[in-house]
Amino acid sequence: MADLEVVSLRKEYPTRGEPLVVLKEAALSLNAGENLAILGPSGSGKSTLLYCLGALEAPTSGRVELEGQNPFELAEPKLADFRNRQIGFIFQDHHLLPQLSVLENVLVPTLAAGAATSEELERAKYLIGRVGLTSRISHRPAELSGGERQRVAVARSLIHQPRLLLADEPTGNLDRTNAETIGRLLLDLQAAENAMLVAVTHSLELAEMFAERRSLDDGRLV
């Protein structure tokens, strides 16, 4: 079995009439060290798929298994802990906290378990170095460029050495040069950490940087 297995994933949203079927029979498998870009037009269900993979949305039916664990079989707070430790999220908008420094923002995922440990602090500094922001470590998000803010979000997503990185349109708000930098950074770090990376995007340029590409078409991955 692959490290990430998605089998017959179906997701419906209730409406007043017939339910809206966004995903049907979506399937994929991925192993540690592999990356995949998923392309699809607006409304095709890319974010929905990513949220199901990231255990943020329960599928209507079907199965998601990360290293043999189906997160939807976990009850809170174990589910939240699973998400926090096994999965790293990068969104189109960086979702940084404006009042916190770069270092503090990267450490945010560790705060659920109390104050950051010295290992977590070291790892945060290492990751900030990897994304090229050591000289900005005390800056607040408002004092950074858009590309720099997204680099902080990349560092934050990796703080717990997640097995699976999920990126929702990670370069959507960036110009071409910054988009390429972020794409390269994501792929380099994913390889260095031997993690899996799934990105959903409209951008063919970003998708072409990935080892594998699929499209969402009528609720299926083709």
Ligand SMILES: Nc1ncnc2c1ncn2[C@@H]1O[C@H](COP(=O)(O)OP(=O)(O)OP(=O)(O)O)[C@@H](O)[C@H]1O
């Ligand atoms: N919570 C919800 N309740 C009802 N319908 C929803 C919900 N979330 C998404 N949808 C619908 O499901 C469909 C897929 O949405 P989704 O956000 O996954 O698409 P997407 O491919 O990520 O689009 P975009 O590229 O525009 O972000 C859309 O028609 C959307 O309106």
